[in-house]
Amino acid sequence: MSTELFDRPLSVVNVGIPWFCDGIRAAGAEAIQVDWRPPALPPNVMAAFARHAERITAANQEAVSRILSARPRLVTLGRALDLIPGMTPDTILHAGPPIAWPRMCGPMQGAVMGALLYERRAGTVEEARDLAASGAIRFSPCHDHASVGPMAGIISASMPVFVVRNDEVGAQAFCTMNEGLGKVLRYGAYSPEVIQRLDWMADLLFPVLAEAVKALGGIDLRAIIAQALHMGDEVHNRNRAATSLFLRILAPAIVETAARDAAAEVLRFIDGNDHFFLNLSMASCKVSLDSARGIPSSSVVVAMARNGTEFGVQASGTGSAWFTAPAPVPDALFFPGFSKADANPDIGDSAITETAGLGGFAIAAAPAIVQFVGGAARDAVGYTLAMYEITAAEHTAYRIPGLDFRGTPVGIDLVKVARTGLQPFIDTGVAHREPGIGQVGAGVVRAPIEPFLAAARALAFALEPTLKES
Amino acid sequence: MSTELFDRPLSVVNVGIPWFCDGIRAAGAEAIQVDWRPPALPPNVMAAFARHAERITAANQEAVSRILSARPRLVTLGRALDLIPGMTPDTILHAGPPIAWPRMCGPMQGAVMGALLYERRAGTVEEARDLAASGAIRFSPCHDHASVGPMAGIISASMPVFVVRNDEVGAQAFCTMNEGLGKVLRYGAYSPEVIQRLDWMADLLFPVLAEAVKALGGIDLRAIIAQALHMGDEVHNRNRAATSLFLRILAPAIVETAARDAAAEVLRFIDGNDHFFLNLSMASCKVSLDSARGIPSSSVVVAMARNGTEFGVQASGTGSAWFTAPAPVPDALFFPGFSKADANPDIGDSAITETAGLGGFAIAAAPAIVQFVGGAARDAVGYTLAMYEITAAEHTAYRIPGLDFRGTPVGIDLVKVARTGLQPFIDTGVAHREPGIGQVGAGVVRAPIEPFLAAARALAFALEPTLKES
Numbered sequence: 059m060s061t062e063l064f065d066r067p068l069s070v071v072n073v074g075i076p077w078f079c080d081g082i083r084a085a086g087a088e089a090i091q092v093d094w095r096p097p098a099l100p101p102n103v104m105a106a107f108a109r110h111a112e113r114i115t116a117a118n119q120e121a122v123s124r125i126l127s128a129r130p131r132l133v134t135l136g137r138a139l140d141l142i143p144g145m146t147p148d149t150i151l152h153a154g155p156p157i158a159w160p161r162m163c164g165p166m167q168g169a170v171m172g173a174l175l176y177e178r179r180a181g182t183v184e185e186a187r188d189l190a191a192s193g194a195i196r197f198s199p200c201h202d203h204a205s206v207g208p209m210a211g212i213i214s215a216s217m218p219v220f221v222v223r224n225d226e227v228g229a230q231a232f233c234t235m236n237e238g239l240g241k242v243l244r245y246g247a248y249s250p251e252v253i254q255r256l257d258w259m260a261d262l263l264f265p266v267l268a269e270a271v272k273a274l275g276g277i278d279l280r281a282i283i284a285q286a287l288h289m290g291d292e293v294h295n296r297n298r299a300a301t302s303l304f305l306r307i308l309a310p311a312i313v314e315t316a317a318r319d320a321a322a323e324v325l326r327f328i329d330g331n332d333h334f335f336l337n338l339s340m341a342s343c344k345v346s347l348d349s350a351r352g353i354p355s356s357s358v359v360v361a362m363a364r365n366g367t368e369f370g371v372q373a374s375g376t377g378s379a380w381f382t383a384p385a386p387v388p389d390a391l392f393f394p395g396f397s398k399a400d401a402n403p404d405i406g407d408s409a410i411t412e413t414a415g416l417g418g419f420a421i422a423a424a425p426a427i428v429q430f431v432g433g434a435a436r437d438a439v440g441y442t443l444a445m446y447e448i449t450a451a452e453h454t455a456y457r458i459p460g461l462d463f464r465g466t467p468v469g470i471d472l473v474k475v476a477r478t479g480l481q482p483f484i485d486t487g488v489a490h491r492e493p494g495i496g497q498v499g500a501g502v503v504r505a506p507i508e509p510f511l512a513a514a515r516a517l518a519f520a521l522e523p524t525l526k527e528s
Numbered sequence: 529m530s531t532e533l534f535d536r537p538l539s540v541v542n543v544g545i546p547w548f549c550d551g552i553r554a555a556g557a558e559a560i561q562v563d564w565r566p567p568a569l570p571p572n573v574m575a576a577f578a579r580h581a582e583r584i585t586a587a588n589q590e591a592v593s594r595i596l597s598a599r600p601r602l603v604t605l606g607r608a609l610d611l612i613p614g615m616t617p618d619t620i621l622h623a624g625p626p627i628a629w630p631r632m633c634g635p636m637q638g639a640v641m642g643a644l645l646y647e648r649r650a651g652t653v654e655e656a657r658d659l660a661a662s663g664a665i666r667f668s669p670c671h672d673h674a675s676v677g678p679m680a681g682i683i684s685a686s687m688p689v690f691v692v693r694n695d696e697v698g699a700q701a702f703c704t705m706n707e708g709l710g711k712v713l714r715y716g717a718y719s720p721e722v723i724q725r726l727d728w729m730a731d732l733l734f735p736v737l738a739e740a741v742k743a744l745g746g747i748d749l750r751a752i753i754a755q756a757l758h759m760g761d762e763v764h765n766r767n768r769a770a771t772s773l774f775l776r777i778l779a780p781a782i783v784e785t786a787a788r789d790a791a792a793e794v795l796r797f798i799d800g801n802d803h804f805f806l807n808l809s810m811a812s813c814k815v816s817l818d819s820a821r822g823i824p825s826s827s828v829v830v831a832m833a834r835n836g837t838e839f840g841v842q843a844s845g846t847g848s849a850w851f852t853a854p855a856p857v858p859d860a861l862f863f864p865g866f867s868k869a870d871a872n873p874d875i876g877d878s879a880i881t882e883t884a885g886l887g888g889f890a891i892a893a894a895p896a897i898v899q900f901v902g903g904a905a906r907d908a909v910g911y912t913l914a915m916y917e918i919t920a921a922e923h924t925a926y927r928i929p930g931l932d933f934r935g936t937p938v939g940i941d942l943v944k945v946a947r948t949g950l951q952p953f954i955d956t957g958v959a960h961r962e963p964g965i966g967q968v969g970a971g972v973v974r975a976p977i978e979p980f981l982a983a984a985r986a987l988a989f990a991l992e993p994t995l996k997e998s
Binding site (some may be wrong): 084284288289290291299302303305307309310312313314318321322325326328329426427434435436459460461462463479 | 542757758759760761768769772773775776777779780783784788791792795796798799895896904905906929930931932933
């Protein structure tokens with residue numbers, strides 16, 4: 059790209075897929091298309107996929123069939139230490155692929171410090187930072203512990219978590235409760251008000267919800283998500299309908315099981331946070347996708363996750379390996395006083411929603427979100443339609459009214475990504491790059507192509523161990 | 529139309545507007561277009577509108593400006609007798625234009641008998657029928673008493689009603705609380721379970737809601753409707769989102785003001801009825817449109833309402849006159865065991881939603897409803913787009929995501945209806961034609977053109993008293 063480009067008065071330079079420009083132009087902004095194609099795999103690697111197409115297709119059908127038949131239900135809540143596999147008092151789980159303390163981005167470091175303050179392992183921010191850096195804390199990805207976390211995705215031992223069960227296979231996934239907006243841990247804030255809110259959530263919200271969920275005998279999350287897609291949500295950046303439906307189901311049980319003041323406080327807290335359902339959406343997607351892990355020859359992606367430094371991908375046929383690339387900075391609508399210069403690179407396990415055919419993949423169901431970046435409703439349709447080009451199936455339970463109730467595109471296929479060069483489209487929140495500040499905007503981002511190509515290459519070599527790169 | 533037509537194997541005969549056929553064809557059904565144009569006004573009457581175009585336009589701008597600036601709020605609940613203007617112990621209000629007992633359709637007669645049983649004015653169905661026919665009961669349209677009622681629309685003296693206030697002009701509108709599904713009075717059922725439910729609503733639901741609304745200091749219904757349109761509702765045949773949002777706002781206040789058991793019962797009742805918000809939507813539309821009544825020269829429609837026998841229209845510039853035609857039978861999806869032969873002609877004041885730019889006029893926001901009659905999402909868009917041809921404005925608060933947040937078509941213009949021959953498109957429930965049975969389906973209907981032409985003609989003669997018909 060020549061520097062000359064930047065001397066012209068333009069708003070957006072699109073490097074890569076031309077149809078992204080269309081949306082920007084349709085919105086009235088200026089857009090210049092730079093002729094660039096994403097990196098591609100060598101022809102003989104691509105040829106390997108053609109040779110093994112039947113095996114791959116069969117494996118992908120199995121993977122997709124498991125994802126589609128998952129029936130995520132919220133069955134209970136409990137403490138992370140008591141429930142999450144591999145959790146210890148010294149473990150802190152985080153979003154995205156594995157990362158050590160020194161390489162963690164600002165908001166993740168901030169959230170880790172906040173968690174150590176919350177756990178009373180440190181009395182001051184400095185003590186928390188020293189402890190985090192000391193080597194005494196074991197950091198591990200949520201995804202490696204049947205868990206997911208939005209933004210920084212921090213889960214520490216005494217945090218309460220939702221337990222979402224897929225009865226089809228008897229598996230479980232875990233996620234914390236959503237803190238709401240403002241100064242919150244997941245965006246890297248750790249001030250006393252952040253810790254106070256976490257304490258309130260553990261002391262009051264947690265027992266009230268646990269009792270109500272118990273009284274209800276669990277809550278069918280798949281049904282709520284299916285409804286919410288008919289109500290303007292894509293259950294990643296927009297969860298207003300799902301939160302409303304969840305609250306409707308829960309309210310009578312809360313009234314019957316909690317003290318009056320506690321019940322009112324909890325109902326008001328959930329009503330005040332349209333993202334309350336997000337963490338349940340994420341855990342539903344996680345437990346659905348986990349059932350599709352470890353199928354030999356399958357090119358279906360089972361996790362996309364970002365730690366704020368790197369964007370990581372895991373696929374069904376490539377075991378527990380993470381394939382990573384630097385995390386991109388989202389295109390976003392920034393809160394007053396902030397700009398892209400303040401934005402941390404993309405962060406959070408919430409891209410599990412896109413991996414499961416929701417979020418950005420279902421954005422045609424939630425055109426309001428496209429307005430975040432100045433787009434129009436028709437752009438939202440375009441984004442979803444493009445995702446059918448890189449997925450293995452259409453969802454049978456999750457459908458989009460505006461596309462005549464077509465099922466959402468689900469099961470990202472590494473081979474199709476490699477063939478088309480189309481990057482998965484992700485809705486996302488944006489954290490400030492410094493610890494202790496919090497959210498600065500919300501927007502959209504395209505997954506970097508490199509981790510998908512690396513995973514595809516690994517799959518090719520697994521399919522054909524004698525393969526040589528040309 | 530020749531009888532020969534009916535010897536052919538066809539699904540739908542469309543008489544009139546061709547674009548209705550497009551939807552049926554797009555849905556894969558067979559459709560035959562019969563060359564028919566709706567009745568039209570004589571050329572010299574149409575010429576009068578051209579001569580007075582400036583006056584009409586100015587008057588319509590005033591009418592629409594009042595409709596758009598209305599801010600309906602639920603302010604309290606009370607007894608019909610205490611609040612509704614002109615209500616007496618012997619009065620029964622009904623949906624649609626004026627009608628006497630003998631001409632009332634089955635479901636309206638059934639609902640009247642149910643109301644007399646509910647009021648303990650009769651001990652048996654026979655006594656109730658005799659009393660209704662005796663002349664001792666004064667029947668009057670809801671619309672003439674600042675009220676609206678869904679389906680039969682029966683309001684009797686001791687029924688609790690919502691009070692919806694338009695603070696802009698200090699006016700109020702009234703509507704009963706929605707009974708839910710199954711055997712309900714508004715569909716003409718009057719069995720003991722119907723009366724029992726009405727008793728429960730008066731004895732428990734009413735005081736609980738009244739206290740909660742008081743504690744909240746009122747509820748902004750315009751804000752809820754605006755949100756609901758972004759969430760798949762058109763707040764006539766689909767009210768799931770609006771009901772959910774209403775419940776979210778109300779729940780904490782209910783918990784704080786009601787006894788535990790009563791609070792749980794009420795929350796469960798509202799959660800169990802996705803149409804609970806309908807009556808609030810209707811009262812919001814009524815209070816908004818009433819502010820536009822009585823503007824000389826205005827051709828804006830202020831009420832469309834059906835009593836199950838006739839379809840009636842009132843316009844701003846034609847005073848309190850009702851213009852009527854026989855009510856059409858809706859195209860509907862019928863419940864198992866029922867067919868169009870069981871269907872009562874169109875009934876209810878709920879077309880006040882279409883009159884206010886919601887319901888069928890906003891159906892592009894709620895494509896799920898078109899499925900009722902075998903249509904597709906794109907048909908819903910077509911129906912809404914057509915309504916812009918017969919309306920005076922686009923709503924500034926109520927917007928449709930799928931149309932890039934374009935305001936809904938609002939302010940039906942008699943002159944435009946007369947010019948285009950386009951019939952207003954209405955979502956509707958369908959009652960059994962016999963009393964005592966209840967709902968048999970839901971669907972869509974086109975308003976008959978004749979009442980609009982009659983109202984337009986009356987307006988032309990008001991504009992130009994010397995006008996002669998050619």
